[in-house]
Amino acid sequence: xxxxxxxxxxxxxxxxxxxxxxxxxxxxxxxxxxxxxxxxxxxxxxxxxxxxxxxxxxxxxxxxxxxxxxxxxxxxxxxxxxxxxxxxxxxxxxxxxxxxxxxxxxxxxxxxxxxxxxxxxxxxxxxxxxxxxxxxxxxxxxxxxxxxxxxxxxxxxxxxxxxxxxxxxxxxxxxxxxxxxxxxxxxxxxxxxxxxxxxxxxxxxxxxxxxxxxxxxxxxxxxxxxxxxxxxxxxxxxxxxxxxxxxxxxxxxxxxxxxxxxxxxxxxxxxxxxxxxxxxxxxxx
Numbered sequence: 443x444x445x446x447x448x449x450x451x452x453x454x455x456x457x458x459x460x461x462x463x464x465x466x467x468x469x470x471x472x473x474x475x476x477x478x479x480x481x482x483x484x485x486x487x488x489x490x491x492x493x494x495x496x497x498x499x500x501x502x503x504x505x506x507x508x509x510x511x512x513x514x515x516x517x518x519x520x521x522x523x524x525x526x527x528x529x530x531x532x533x534x535x536x537x538x539x540x541x542x543x544x545x546x547x548x549x550x551x552x553x554x555x556x557x558x559x560x561x562x563x564x565x566x567x568x569x570x571x572x573x574x575x576x577x578x579x580x581x582x583x584x585x586x587x588x589x590x591x592x593x594x595x596x597x598x599x600x601x602x603x604x605x606x607x608x609x610x611x612x613x614x615x616x617x618x619x620x621x622x623x624x625x626x627x628x629x630x631x632x633x634x635x636x637x638x639x640x641x642x643x644x645x646x647x648x649x650x651x652x653x654x655x656x657x658x659x660x661x662x663x664x665x666x667x668x669x670x671x672x673x674x675x676x677x678x679x680x681x682x683x684x685x686x687x688x689x690x691x692x693x694x695x696x697x698x699x700x701x702x703x704x705x706x707x708x709x710x711x712x713x714x715x716x717x718x719x720x721x722x723x724x725x726x727x
Contacts, residue, residue: 456485460500464488467507468523471516472600472656474677487522494518521603530571530618536701537579539722540668544699545583548667551697559592563666565655565690566674567597570608570648571617576670577644578621578629596666598653609650611640655686665695672721673703688714694725 461484468474488500495518497503507515548560560580564573573595580595581588599605615636618626630638653660655674669690675683687700691714694700700715700723702708708715708723715723 456488456500460504461485461488463504467504468519469679472520472523472654474523475679475682491518491522517602520600530575530613530621534620535704535720536670536672536722537575539719540576540699540701541579541583544668545580547697549584551667558590560594561664561666561695562595563669563693564595564597565653565669565671567599567604567608567650568601569604570597570611570650571613572670572672573597573608573648573650574611574629574640574644575621577647578625580647581629581643593647595648597648597650598655599650600652600654602652605650605652611645613638613640656682658689660689660693662693665693666698667695668699668701669694670701672701673705675702675706684709684712691715691725696725697727698725699723700725 458481461481465480465484488503491497492503495503497506507519510516552558552560562576562580564576567573577593577595580593584591584593597608599608612633615638618630618638626638629641629644631641633639655671671686671690675686678686687708690700694715699718702721702723704721706721708717710717713723715725718724
């Protein structure tokens with residue numbers, strides 16, 4: 443079955459083979475697995491791209507994407523084929539564990555090492571809610587001592603579109619509805635009847651960067667005390683997940699923690715991490 447897309451007066455039909463071709467390309471570049479039964483989804487996403495960019499044929503589009511050196515078309519592709527749905531305090535059990543268990547552990551370990559540099563990585567940060575939530579938790583935990591610490595939260599995603607939202611720090615009422623009222627008044631500024639902007643005190647702790655998790659070597663020189671990669675690997679196949687987890691493990695500090703989504707799991711026999719709690723793992727000391 444073909445899916446018809448109208449560009450001007452021209453009808454473009456996406457064949458099953460073309461949908462398979464773009465699905466395989468998306469997997470090679472980004473690790474996102476689009477099985478053959480996702481033909482309707484692929485056609486729909488291609489339809490949106492063609493309406494926006496006015497390509498005249500699938501071959502023209504595909505060759506342009508493959509040859510793209512600017513990253514613009516690749517960015518457009520991933521913006522349409524990745525799913526970004528998040529809000530502040532999502533899967534709050536993780537944040538409670540981070541506040542009550544992880545932060546005391548991190549602080550004690552670093553003090554014993556005579557260090558004051560806390561490094562956290564949000565991999566697949568989407569539109570930034572997770573990273574800003576972690577920044578709030580860290581500031582709340584450290585209190586007045588926060589000024590004595592070097593706090594660095596790296597927040598990465600493959601989509602330029604969501605990174606722009608994250609960097610702006612502007613959110614709708616619905617996004618922050620789960621935050622306690624005193625946090626909203628302390629860490630956000632109300633812009634209008636429906637929008638809020640995060641304070642500079644949070645922005646100063648976070649660096650938003652574009653990163654493809656499928657790259658074989660991550661461009662880091664130091665490890666992280668905690669890595670959050672939640673609800674990202676559900677789009678990867680088993681082999682890609684295993685390779686990615688091993689790369690995460692190499693950049694997790696001894697005793698550091700690794701968080702995944704509650705709908706995800708690591709195979710205990712093969713995982714380099716130790717199981718701690720549902721969707722929470724720890725690297726050995």
